[in-house]
Amino acid sequence: MKNDNTPVDIDFAEAAVPHYARRGIVTMFLIMLGFTFFSASMWVGKELADGLDFGGFIISMIIGGLILSLYTGLLGYVGAKTGLSLDLLSQRAFGEKGSYLPSAMTSFTQIGWFSVGSFVSGGTATPNFARFAKNGKSGAITTVVAFFIGNSLMFFFGAVSSIFVGGNDIFEVMIRLNLFYLAVLVLGLNIWTTNDNALYTAGLGLANIFHQRKKPMVLLSGIIGTVASVWLYYNFCGWLNILNCTLPPVGMILVLAYFMNKEDFETDQPKLKTVDWFAVAGVILGARLHPLLHTRQLGLSN
Numbered sequence: 001m002k003n004d005n006t007p008v009d010i011d012f013a014e015a016a017v018p019h020y021a022r023r024g025i026v027t028m029f030l031i032m033l034g035f036t037f038f039s040a041s042m043w044v045g046k047e048l049a050d051g052l053d054f055g056g057f058i059i060s061m062i063i064g065g066l067i068l069s070l071y072t073g074l075l076g077y078v079g080a081k082t083g084l085s086l087d088l089l090s091q092r093a094f095g096e097k098g099s100y101l102p103s104a105m106t107s108f109t110q111i112g113w114f115s116v117g118s119f120v121s122g123g124t125a126t127p128n129f130a131r132f133a134k135n136g137k138s139g140a141i142t143t144v145v146a147f148f149i150g151n152s153l154m155f156f157f158g159a160v161s162s163i164f165v166g167g168n169d170i171f172e173v174m175i176r177l178n179l180f181y182l183a184v185l186v187l188g189l190n191i192w193t194t195n196d197n198a199l200y201t202a203g204l205g206l207a208n209i210f211h212q213r214k215k216p217m218v219l220l221s222g223i224i225g226t227v228a229s230v231w232l233y234y235n236f237c238g239w240l241n242i243l244n245c246t247l248p249p250v251g252m253i254l255v256l257a258y259f260m261n262k263e264d265f266e267t268d269q270p271k272l273k274t275v276d277w278f279a280v281a282g283v284i285l286g287a288r289l290h291p292l293l294h295t296r297q298l299g300l301s302n
Contacts, residue, residue, distance in 0.1 A: 011200075013207055013214050016083030016268070017131045028133045028142040032076075035122060035129060036150025038194035042170060045158025061155045065148045071248070072123040073144035074255045079127025080139020082258070082265045086127045086201070087208035090250075092264050093257035095273035098280055100209050102250045105283075107205030109247060110198045111225040116232050123147065124247040125201040127254075199225070249286025253279050 012021070023031075048057050078089065086106060090099035106125060126143055133139035157170040164173045174183035202225075203218035210217070257265075257279065264270040 011204070011214055012083075012131075013085065013204055014088070016088070018083070021132065022083075022134045023132050024134065025138050025142055028130070028138060029146055031129055031132075032126075032142050032146035033150055034193040035197050036147055037154070037190055038122075041151065041154035042158030042161060045155035046162040047158075048155065049159035049162045057155075057159060061152055064155075065151045068123060068151050069144040069148040071251060072126045072147045073140045075124065075126040075251050076130035076133070076143030077136045077140035078255055078258045078265075079130035080133035081136030083131050084127065084265065085131060085204055086125055086254075087204050089127055089254050089258070089265065090208075091272055092261075092270050093254050093276065094279045095275040098273070098275035098277075101280055101283065102254075103205035103208045105246050105250060107202040107209070107221070110202040110205070111221050111228065116229075122197070124251040125197070126251075128201050128204060129197070195225075245287045246283070249283045252286075253282050 009015075010021075012018075045061075048060050052060060079086075082089065084092075087099060087103050090102040093099075094102060110122075110125060130139040130143055133142060161170045161173050165176065171183045171187050174180075174186070199218045199221050202221035203214045206212070206217035206221065207214045
């Protein structure tokens with residue numbers, strides 16, 4: 001006899017999202033668009049506006065948006081097609097114990113995102129949200145469009161702020177235009193949508209590592225993020241460098257692993273390795289190559 005009092009895991013932390021829990025394209029677009037709205041990206045827009053003319057700014061914004069959209073779109077497709085979270089995808093790509101590496105990296109960068117922010121970190125966590133889309137096509141389209149629009153708007157707001165007040169804070173511009181209450185509302189919604197998603201992803205990752213329920217892990221993530229925010233405030237650029245080096249290899253390995261071995265990703269009972277050392281080595285190598293290539297690029301430009 002079925003027990004109606006059995007609790008239902010609405011987060012589907014340990015299983016694929018079933019079809020009855022999937023959402024339509026409009027709902028998913030709004031979720032993903034809200035995911036992209038956070039103030040840290042305006043800092044990048046400000047830096048671009050300060051260093052480039054108008055034409056160069058527009059070109060950089062478009063190219064950056066296209067690269068980000070392609071990266072997140074692939075992850076969105078995989079997440080929606082399989083219905084799996086980032087951590088469940090990691091178990092299939094990195095092995096059961098090997099998944100602790102991407103889970104830890106994503107969790108702690110998301111805890112840091114709770115304090116500062118980065119599209120790279122958020123983009124890698126795309127499967128956690130896109131998995132609720134009706135199908136792979138819907139997940140990919142909503143992710144690509146939302147991230148391109150959101151990325152462009154944040155860059156644009158940062159550039160406008162730089163022109164008007166010499167900083168990267170669009171809220172300061174709104175206050176100078178006597179839009180105080182609107183600025184408070186927009187800032188509050190901005191922080192809420194960003195940190196809600198960040199803590200959700202961090203909680204899922206820590207739950208995978210420590211085999212605990214997600215909710216206590218979300219609380220723990222919030223506490224750590226709040227305490228760490230003081231240090232991260234003064235080490236913003238260094239934190240973004242860590243994100244840029246470590247997260248993209250994780251996302252691309254997940255995508256490649258899916259397309260190379262779809263059967264393990266689309267079954268409820270995959271044959272998991274303990275650790276896929278090839279995938280682990282790929283993340284380490286990718287993280288090591290990024291600063292070397294960046295240094296080489298700087299050398300050529302000089």
